[in-house]
Amino acid sequence: MNARSGRATIHDVAADLGVSASTVSRALTPQGTVSDATRRRVEEAAARLGYRTNSAARNLSTGRTNALGLLVPDLRNPFFAEIAKGAQNRARGRGHAVYIADTNLSAEAEIEAIEMMRRDVDGFVLCSPWAEDERLVAALQGVPTVVLHREVPGLPSVTADLHDGMRQAVSHLRALGHPRIAYVSGPAGSWNARARLSAYEAEVAEPARVVLGPVADQFEGGVSVADALLATGSTAVIAYNDITALGLVSRLTARGVVVPDRMSVIGFDGLDVATLANPLTSVSVPRARGAELAVDVLLRPGTVPTALPTQLVVRESTAAPQPTVT
Amino acid sequence: MNARSGRATIHDVAADLGVSASTVSRALTPQGTVSDATRRRVEEAAARLGYRTNSAARNLSTGRTNALGLLVPDLRNPFFAEIAKGAQNRARGRGHAVYIADTNLSAEAEIEAIEMMRRDVDGFVLCSPWAEDERLVAALQGVPTVVLHREVPGLPSVTADLHDGMRQAVSHLRALGHPRIAYVSGPAGSWNARARLSAYEAEVAEPARVVLGPVADQFEGGVSVADALLATGSTAVIAYNDITALGLVSRLTARGVVVPDRMSVIGFDGLDVATLANPLTSVSVPRARGAELAVDVLLRPGTVPTALPTQLVVRESTAAPQPTVT
DNA sequence: CTGTTAGCGCCTTCAG
DNA sequence: CTGAAGGCGCTAACAG
Numbered sequence: 001m002n003a004r005s006g007r008a009t010i011h012d013v014a015a016d017l018g019v020s021a022s023t024v025s026r027a028l029t030p031q032g033t034v035s036d037a038t039r040r041r042v043e044e045a046a047a048r049l050g051y052r053t054n055s056a057a058r059n060l061s062t063g064r065t066n067a068l069g070l071l072v073p074d075l076r077n078p079f080f081a082e083i084a085k086g087a088q089n090r091a092r093g094r095g096h097a098v099y100i101a102d103t104n105l106s107a108e109a110e111i112e113a114i115e116m117m118r119r120d121v122d123g124f125v126l127c128s129p130w131a132e133d134e135r136l137v138a139a140l141q142g143v144p145t146v147v148l149h150r151e152v153p154g155l156p157s158v159t160a161d162l163h164d165g166m167r168q169a170v171s172h173l174r175a176l177g178h179p180r181i182a183y184v185s186g187p188a189g190s191w192n193a194r195a196r197l198s199a200y201e202a203e204v205a206e207p208a209r210v211v212l213g214p215v216a217d218q219f220e221g222g223v224s225v226a227d228a229l230l231a232t233g234s235t236a237v238i239a240y241n242d243i244t245a246l247g248l249v250s251r252l253t254a255r256g257v258v259v260p261d262r263m264s265v266i267g268f269d270g271l272d273v274a275t276l277a278n279p280l281t282s283v284s285v286p287r288a289r290g291a292e293l294a295v296d297v298l299l300r301p302g303t304v305p306t307a308l309p310t311q312l313v314v315r316e317s318t319a320a321p322q323p324t325v326t
Numbered sequence: 327m328n329a330r331s332g333r334a335t336i337h338d339v340a341a342d343l344g345v346s347a348s349t350v351s352r353a354l355t356p357q358g359t360v361s362d363a364t365r366r367r368v369e370e371a372a373a374r375l376g377y378r379t380n381s382a383a384r385n386l387s388t389g390r391t392n393a394l395g396l397l398v399p400d401l402r403n404p405f406f407a408e409i410a411k412g413a414q415n416r417a418r419g420r421g422h423a424v425y426i427a428d429t430n431l432s433a434e435a436e437i438e439a440i441e442m443m444r445r446d447v448d449g450f451v452l453c454s455p456w457a458e459d460e461r462l463v464a465a466l467q468g469v470p471t472v473v474l475h476r477e478v479p480g481l482p483s484v485t486a487d488l489h490d491g492m493r494q495a496v497s498h499l500r501a502l503g504h505p506r507i508a509y510v511s512g513p514a515g516s517w518n519a520r521a522r523l524s525a526y527e528a529e530v531a532e533p534a535r536v537v538l539g540p541v542a543d544q545f546e547g548g549v550s551v552a553d554a555l556l557a558t559g560s561t562a563v564i565a566y567n568d569i570t571a572l573g574l575v576s577r578l579t580a581r582g583v584v585v586p587d588r589m590s591v592i593g594f595d596g597l598d599v600a601t602l603a604n605p606l607t608s609v610s611v612p613r614a615r616g617a618e619l620a621v622d623v624l625l626r627p628g629t630v631p632t633a634l635p636t637q638l639v640v641r642e643s644t645a646a647p648q649p650t651v652t
Numbered sequence: 653c654t655g656t657t658a659g660c661g662c663c664t665t666c667a668g
Numbered sequence: 669c670t671g672a673a674g675g676c677g678c679t680a681a682c683a684g
Contacts, residue, residue, distance in 0.1 A: 007445065007467070009661060020671045025663055032663090035669060050467075052445050056391070057661030059382035060676045075407040076598075084401050085428050097442070100426045102411050116423070119333065119378050141333070141376075219602065246602050272402075276545065276572050277603025335677055346655045351679060358679095361653060383677035386660045 008049040016045050028053065059120075067097045068298060069121040070291075071113055071128050075102045077217075077243065078271050079287055080127060083148065086288030087125055090295040096122070098295075105217075107131040107189075114139040123298040125291065126150070129190040146294040146305070149285075150191040158294045158305045159195070165283035165310030166199035169238050169266045172281075172312055176320045178236035178264060182210035184225050184248065186217050186240030193217070193240055196268060200238065210234050215244060222247020226255065235263060235321040242267035242274040242282055249278060249317065260319035270313055279315035334375040342371050354379065385446075393423045394624060395447040396617075397439055397454050401428045403543075403569065404597050405613055406453060409474065412614030413451055416621040422448070424621075431543075433457040433515075440465040449624040451617065452476070455516040472620040472631070475611075476517040484620045484631045485521070491609035491636030492525035495564050495592045498607075498638055502646045504562035504590060508536035510551050510574065512543050512566030519543070519566055522594060526564065536560050541570060548573020552581065561589060561647040568593035568600040568608055575604060575643065586645035596639055605641035612636075 010028075014021040019038065026032030027042035034042075045051075059065045070087050072080035088098045099121060101113035107130035114124065114136070123144035128136060133152050140155075147157035173181050183200040186193030193214065201209065210232050215221030222244040229237055229248070239245035245267030249259050257263050259278060267274055270284025286308045296303040336354075340347045345364065352358030353368035360368075371377075385391045396413050398406035414424045425447060427439035433456035440450065440462070449470035454462060459478050466481075473483035499507050509526040512519030519540065527535065536558050541547030548570040555563055555574065565571035571593030575585050583589050585604060593600055596610025612634045622629040 010663095011661080021661090022663080022672080023670060025661095026670085029663075033669070038669085052441065054386070054445055054661050056382040056385035056446070057676090058663075060380070060386055060678090061661080061663045063676075065382070075401060075410055076404055078402055078404075081401040081407050084426075085430075088428055089430075097425070099423070100410075102414055104411075104415075115378065119380055120382070219598075250602065272545075273599055273602070276576065276599070336679095337677080347677090348656080348679075349654060351677095352654085355679080359653070364653085380677050383660090384679075386662090387677080387679040389660075 008051040013045045013049055013051050065122050067121045069117040069124045070098050070100045071126050073103050073105045078273055079269050082287035083291040086291035087295050090292040094299045111135055111139045118143055125294045146297045148294045156305050158290050160285040160308040161310050162195050162199040166203050168312035169283050170203045173236045180234040182234035182237040184239045185213035188214045219247040223251040226251035238266045242269045242271045260317050261322050264318040281315045281318040282313055284311045284313050334377040339371045339375055339377050391448050393447045395443040395450045396424050396426045397452050399429050399431045404599055405595050408613035409617040412617035413621050416618040420625045437461055437465045444469050451620045455518055472623045474620045482631050484616050486611040486634040487636050488521050488525040492529045494638035495609050496529045499562045506560040508560035508563040510565045511539035514540045545573040549577045552577035564592045568595045568597045586643050587648050590644040607641045607644040608639055610637045610639050
């Protein structure tokens with residue numbers, strides 16, 4: 001009996017059965033070699049006594065923690081909430097817990113979270129858009145890590161096929177007849193924002209290219225750039241992500257610019273929240289699936305990170321441009 | 327040096343300084359009694375060697391984990407994402423980590439999560455709307471716990487002043503001239519849903535009382551009940567929460583019922599997401615603050631749980647009823 | 653104020 | 669297949 005918590009230990013079930021603690025230990029661990037009979041008896045006694053393995057003790061002894069650390073910049077963004085759920089579900093299935101750290105959109109907090117958790121996890125899944133490559137790698141100290149929706153030299157990473165997503169978005173708008181497709185770029189410091197911008201630039205050559213921003217990865221970011229967008233004379237716009245796109249739509253509507261009649265808007269991410277009001281056309285990026293893949297790369301040696309497919313989902317915020325009423 | 331992880335241990339910094347391990351331990355723990363001079367030397371050496379305390383070892387030795395468990399039914403709901411953030415920020419400030427478990431809206435998963443984490447945390451903050459009181463208490467095995475947005479006999483709990491919130495909502499609608507105020511109730515199995523329904527019933531007496539549902543705690547739940555609402559002839563409705571309210575608005579709009587002209591809608595929770603499109607009038611319930619209070623009750627003995635204030639936030643989904651056009 | 657000693661609960665050689 | 673012994677890294681008496 002654990003003196004402090006009053007919980008049963010391995011010795012209690014050993015005593016109960018008249019066997020040694022090592023036998024109980026072996027019976028309770030996958031690679032332990034015990035007779036089937038004793039294994040069953042041990043399992044029964046453990047259940048009866050309410051035994052739960054003390055993971056701190058196991059950790060100390062084995063050097064493994066059976067836990068993964070997950071960093072996300074902001075849990076309020078459903079994009080990351082879904083990643084958290086996906087990672088947890090997958091890791092649980094593989095016998096691992098996931099410790100989530102919300103880093104509050106701060107590079108500093110990303111580094112701190114890594115340093116705090118480093119000893120207590122077997123590996124990291126990092127949604128870490130802000131911290132610099134070198135600081136990340138330094139803080140990691142060699143702990144196995146998969147980067148999600150970012151690339152860091154020397155680390156495996158799981159990213160979405162943004163070029164293909166952007167191609168789908170641009171093709172859709174061009175097919176509708178939009179000559180000038182603007183882009184609202186996300187925060188300059190964010191890897192993902194840079195990658196999405198590059199994808200746009202690859203798809204839309206000068207002189208048709210119209211880049212606005214960078215704006216904050218928030219509703220307000222979209223709001224702030226709407227008027228500038230109107231001034232460009234574009235009839236269609238692709239936004240860094242759905243949240244930004246919603247801000248854009250909000251301000252456009254307030255200005256009397258009807259979406260999609262006077263402005264087609266495409267978001268990025270494919271969040272459910274973007275369908276609540278005026279259902280937004282968006283390039284969907286797999287959230288849970290990306291997280292699951294990242295966890296697999298960490299936990300199943302041999303799993304090779306592959307690009308996540310992106311998919312344009314056409315809803316109601318895109319249409320053919322209307323002839324200007326004069 | 328830790329053989330496995332290659333990280334410095336307390337012995338390394340002890341050796342480096344020519345002192346004993348216990349001295350280092352004392353220098354590094356709050357209640358340890360060491361001379362200021364050696365404390366400084368130890369801190370310097372620890373920093374220089376990149377020492378990080380191994381929390382498993384400390385845990386094993388002290389019986390405390392410096393971690394809290396937080397259960398939430400669904401991280402995708404911003405209500406809980408904000409609770410998670412609030413709890414983490416507060417706990418971090420008090421030297422504790424927070425392990426979040428998303429229980430996927432399942433009573434079973436709530437119990438399992440508690441049993442999984444019980445040994446690894448010093449206490450729980452439970453947003454656990456589904457599991458039964460007895461099973462919860464049984465699974466907890468005496469681990470210090472605060473229940474958030476629910477009441478469980480024998481456990482301290484932090485809840486919002488729903489009656490006052492409901493009073494504000496109903497008063498607002500009555501002042502606007504609505505004679506019949508309907509209510510869309512949340513899932514029958516959820517404590518919070520029952521509490522909100524009671525608050526409505528306390529505020530609206532028969533025969534004016536119109537209760538719809540129960541519906542799922544989702545956008546679709548609101549969608550599903552909109553037509554029934556119209557059939558009641560009510561001109562105003564209060565929904566179980568914001569997400570449900572948004573579903574309601576969506577379907578009403580699709581039916582050509584303009585909000586707020588033909589139907590006033592009030593949500594509950596006060597989420598930002600409910601302002602993205604047609605800004606929703608809502609009864610705001612403190613999220614982060616409730617989580618912080620719960621953490622304090624756990625970590626600061628003597629903190630007494632107080633009811634969280636609720637506040638009606640009037641936005642654009644409520645107005646005076648329009649005379650029926652015939 | 654500091655060093656020595658003895659575990660915390662578990663896993664893992666090593667014998668038998 | 670099973671028991672005994674040692675140690676993971678740290679803290680907590682107990683001496684000095």
